[in-house]
Amino acid sequence: MTKILAVAGKGGTGKTTLAALAVRSFVRGGRTPVLAIDADPNSNLGESLGVVVDRTIGDTREDFFEQKGSVPAGMSKESYLDMRLNQILIEAIGYDLLVMGRQEGPGCYCFINNILRSYSERLADNYKALVVDNEAGMEHISRRTTYKIDTLWMVTDHSLRGLRAVKRIHELIQSLKLRIESRGVVVNRAPATLDPVFTAELQEIGLPLLGTVPEDSNLGVYDMERRGLFDLPNDSVSVRAVQTLMSPMLS
Ligand SMILES: Nc1ncnc2c1ncn2[C@@H]1O[C@H](COP(=O)(O)OP(=O)(O)OP(=O)(O)O)[C@@H](O)[C@H]1O
Ligand SMILES: [Mg+2]
DSSP states (O other): OOOEEEEEESSSSSSHHHHHHHHHHHHTTTOOOOEEEEOHHHHHHHHTTOOOOOOEEEEEEHHHTTTTTOOOOTOHHHHHHHHHTTTEEEEOOEEEEEEEOOOOOSSHHHHHHHHHHHHHHHHHHTTSSEEEEEEEOHHHHHTTTOOEEEEEEEEOOOOOOHHHHHHHHHHHHHHHHHEEEEEEEEEEEOOOSHHHHHHEEEEEOOEEEEEEEOOHHHHHHHHTTOOOOGGGGGOOHHHHHHHHHHHHHHH
């Protein structure tokens, strides 16, 4: 069975960082191949993973749309789009990366979107694990183009504003009746002890606390040096914290 982990939360709270570390953890844990999906139009999961992104689903969709579906002779629209999609995957060691890219402009994309949906569903079967880095607004979750999810990390920093965003996402998910096996809050850049006001607010929301990730000075250094997080030392605090968070999914 493919394990699907999705990461959501307010902008800038560390979703992409934690998604990249989760990919690393699946790969190092031998749950390969992994498919990393960057579902943020301002995609940067590639940077965090340390791979160059030169093609996205959004570009392919626009190209196809602008050509009004003109396809080589003897080929159906479906198989042509399928072929183009197969060229989008970026292959790395132990995982592939699929970048959704910019969202659709005005126009009717129903045909393409249906193909995309069936493509990503078929694609998922080829992998042992999927990690989906979502955009802060969760637009595509509200458009229901997401898969069934095993685990959803709702990421927040140690702020009430971050928690309020978590609450909104929680309510959105409940109203859409999305299939999510287990969900909970991950506090990133957390102090050693959470503030009681923060903990009380979290209890009020009613979501379990899955764990915390401390401030890791290595992350700032790697960001400045444009290094992928696969190169972080194993004993880096963020790596270890994510490893602990991942243990239910690696067993
Ligand atoms: N635990 C941490 N310790 C130190 N720095 C961190 C930590 N987590 C994330 N950061 C830094 O915070 C910044 C924002 O992180 P990141 O890009 O992962 O957030 P995001 O939620 O994906 O943002 P966006 O909403 O813009 O996609 C990055 O520079 C990252 O290196
Ligand atoms: Mg991000």
